[in-house]
Amino acid sequence: MVHSDRLLLGPGPSNPYPEVMEAFQRPVLGHLDPEFLSVLDEIADRLRLLFRTENVLTLPISGTGSAGMEACFVNLLEPGDTAIIGVNGVFGERMCEVARRCGAAVVRVEAPWGRAIDPQQLLDAHRAHPGARVLAVVHAETSTGVENEIAPLAALQQTDTLLLVDTVTSLGGIPVDVDGWGIDAVYSGTQKCLGVPPGLSPVSFSPRAVERVRGRSQPAQSWYLDLSLLADYVGTARRYHHTAPISMLYALHAGLGVVLDEGLEAAHARHRDAGARLQGALPELGFRPFALDRPLPQLTSVWLPDGVDDAKMRAELLVRFGIEVGGGLGELAGKGWRIGLMGHSARERSVITLLGALGALLQE
């Protein structure tokens, strides 16, 4: 069977770091083996550094980013609760759907796709619904390439409403400051700016979010994602809950190590520089930016030049040059792309390679 390799410049997965691929070869240990438990502890320590938090309850959920999203909502919401949710793309919509399935009433605060959500509008919605149990927003909207500002929402710390943030596409790529921004519950994914294949979702809960979980009137609707049970495995009790995905955890451990060895600021600078170079060059080739506010360096959304056939061009890039870029969603479907420069893929050489291939294809 032929194995193709790709330069992964879609919205995720990105190319994994070589150190991550090596880590998959570590001998599998039991999930209660003392040596494995020390790896798990180190993962939590490393995640705390990346999230910039002191939160004790910091762990990787055994599923992809969407499992992390669901873990946050099912643990914090009970039927009848109100959740205020910022919506300016696919992942804000997904939050609404997950919250509804928890039996919550959802208050939507919308911005057009390609625009950022005004934090003041979220705070205004909170003033109108002060009893909301959760206010949730996506930090980096993967469907549009827009950053939503989180810092002003720290004001919620003065209230009983918990701040829940999606950092799937931001963690490791742009600054995330869980404690500084007063975030109570946060989830991320491994396959974006952490340079690890998909499969795990790091989450972190503030002390008051943990208190909310412990004080529920009924258990979370998900047993698999019940943080009150998971905390007894990753914490000192070491009580078996489910069998941890050992090899993926080795991979995450290694990916976090790469980011911390480089330095978080240096990793952010690398994402910023690569994104700036790409976003500066694309208009010269006829691409127009889709994200009109706060464009993310690690995920560039663009309209295709006039006359370019989306499917044909992406197939050429994939088959002839081994480069994956992502198709558009929503209004951008068939008419634009999402180009990721994340994790190990966030390098000048990725930009040069893509621009060279695009130049060749557009001239033909």
Added chain:
Amino acid sequence: MVHSDRLLLGPGPSNPYPEVMEAFQRPVLGHLDPEFLSVLDEIADRLRLLFRTENVLTLPISGTGSAGMEACFVNLLEPGDTAIIGVNGVFGERMCEVARRCGAAVVRVEAPWGRAIDPQQLLDAHRAHPGARVLAVVHAETSTGVENEIAPLAALQQTDTLLLVDTVTSLGGIPVDVDGWGIDAVYSGTQKCLGVPPGLSPVSFSPRAVERVRGRSQPAQSWYLDLSLLADYVGTARRYHHTAPISMLYALHAGLGVVLDEGLEAAHARHRDAGARLQGALPELGFRPFALDRPLPQLTSVWLPDGVDDAKMRAELLVRFGIEVGGGLGELAGKGWRIGLMGHSARERSVITLLGALGALLQE
């Protein structure tokens, strides 16, 4: 950092096949890359051969075995439904907990730990609760090493009650016949008799189970595990749901390939022979069997010889000989072990190694 390797003879994970470890090195592709989608299709084909089913809806859930359990229950049950559940160990208990969190009324059919559940008692319970939406039972109880007989439950096909079976510890180790036994929903795990690290849960739904999912009066409480959405990704629509865990899927693909290359019957025979050899030899060392009915060859539960210190002996095995065996659960906690011979670990050489180490330790 030192990497220890182990002979994994606990209740899972087992040692992965070398071909599986190699598969982790395959280049990561995007989850919509045509080459990756063909891997996904092959995984489904291979799973159908192992499950012995023609079910179209056959796929790996992106979580461990407990996520597969939850996927089956949340898709098939709605609040107020009745579920009949066989309970003779930890995993039957877990089923009850998961069903309760779906809002179901649970009818328990119990047998003592170490004994099998009489299928006639399950059918009698069904006669008393003919409106039950689901009857669920664990095929191979990992907490006790007992096999529960499934074949007689095919009688449920004449009713509107769906048969849901846990094959986490049986698939690949002992015969499982999904279509022959009239199983409507089945889940398994990768880290037992398939010789793949933990992280995925193969599931399969019969046409009438799919009809039940499609006809729900409200969406499943889990978005992540919603099979009506997952079916659109693994099916021909190829609609993005969540980012598939690419590298774990390569590993599963390879593990299923190893089992099918060996031949399913040969793999069963290997598990049977290894288990028989171990279970024949342990009494000579003073261990007494815990499973009194239908002991599983792939998972042996035993009482420790008089005077043996559980924690000390397991630590010696682990540190001095690099062998992991599992502690007991329930009545067996601190007094007995669970010894797995599963997947790549199900070999005569594993038995010889363990018996040699035990002999040395017991003589000291």
